Amino acid sequence: MPAKIQPEHHNASSAGTMPGNRARNKLLREQQLLQLAQNILQQDGFAGLTMDRLTAASEVSKGTIYNHFCSKEDLITALSVDSLQRQLLLFHQVLALPGHSRERALALHYAYYRFSTAEPTLFLCLLSATTAAVVEKTSATRLAQRQALEQQLLSCCEQVINQAIADKALQLQAGRGIDQLTYLQWALAFGANALYGPSQQMGFFQGLEQQQLMLAGINLLLDGLDWTPLSGQFDYQQSWRRIAAALPQTQAAQ
Amino acid sequence: MPAKIQPEHHNASSAGTMPGNRARNKLLREQQLLQLAQNILQQDGFAGLTMDRLTAASEVSKGTIYNHFCSKEDLITALSVDSLQRQLLLFHQVLALPGHSRERALALHYAYYRFSTAEPTLFLCLLSATTAAVVEKTSATRLAQRQALEQQLLSCCEQVINQAIADKALQLQAGRGIDQLTYLQWALAFGANALYGPSQQMGFFQGLEQQQLMLAGINLLLDGLDWTPLSGQFDYQQSWRRIAAALPQTQAAQ
DNA sequence: TGATTATTATGACGATTCGTCAATTTAATC
């Protein structure tokens, strides 16, 4: 198959001298459409999300919707981009909190956890958006958007690790890079959230109190890295609660 | 929605006194159909897997196929059951190898890793099969099959932990149960494999050598649990290689 | 302002795929 390129559906940025009115409206409507799509998704799940249904819910026609999203998959990716933006916002919020480097790492874990539980639907969206079937039918610009956001999220993580090294709270062993540390932590966070989280994935771990467990896992990992202060010397439960309290509370995702 | 129950499509086990010929044939054909479905999946991805296509590839008609799988989603779940069986087989194989308890835990991690890389398509299947959209349209018997297999996999993990406790290689801290240890390890393994693994999920961690990294992560976690011998006192790279060599080699995924 | 051109919106339509079911073939039983 000769890798059919998805049409671009000229977004705001392109043709230079638009009087600006059109472009603004277009962006606005795109936001509205995404919001409608999310409502449908939360109400009736993935199976319920239909282009015709979205058309009915909106005030425009199907053709117009296809002017914004070149396929249903492109819409999914657009939702995932939206999710990543929220996630990044959370990251920035918790990074603005005071605390030493390891507390900030913990804060990122908390933000990730918070997002996955507060917005289980969007978390699922992020997963599906990485599927080959979806990627293949997504426009190049949107894929680029997602990649850029992923990069920014990673930057947040690396920034914390760099701070830890600068503060001498953490020492990199030979052959172990910042990217590896990021990877391991991300894997643990992702796995823990995905396994427990939305739509009772992997139904077998249900009775456990996830927050305590995640904190324990993070502590094991970071203690293993000798990231000071170690969990024996510091009350990270307290930190966790403080971070939780500092974030604008959501209505406890069910 | 009043939770529509999926029809059962009387499998082998049901009505007692069948002359056995029919039932055997039915099971056989089911295996063949699953194999065909896997071929299609590996060749053309999820988008390519169509009931009509499967019909064409097989030598029976669509109606007959729907006699085996009450929906496309039921087929997906059937594939995931198949995957879990293979995974369980791998677990049993590595558990038959010699070694102390921590090496056996490592062996399970290796088996999981091996499966996810050798059969990326099936690994994906396992993921999608946990999706609400799929579960809702899957027959009850097949769901039960999957649950039973999951339970068996968990048993393997718990068995290793129990052995470790019996051998005094590991001591459970207060308030930390075997299920929690299993959960943490599973989360790390799942996350690491899903992030890196099939269909370049989460494309941002590409350049790393996954095996070294996984081993490092596992060691951090198990060292944190004080599971002896600690990674400083034992060459787990050696163990990893030995386990890898002991498994019947697959033709390096892709 | 009125005429011309470029852009955007519309929804009927073709194509694809899922799942069903009345009719038929095949196997089991008497």
Added chain:
DNA sequence: GATTAAATTGACGAATCGTCATAATAATCA
């Protein structure tokens, strides 16, 4: 060999995706 039970078939209806000729709207120019 006749009768009954079970399994198979493939044409069909329904749902959904994505397209495109036509219509409406906005921008530009005389």
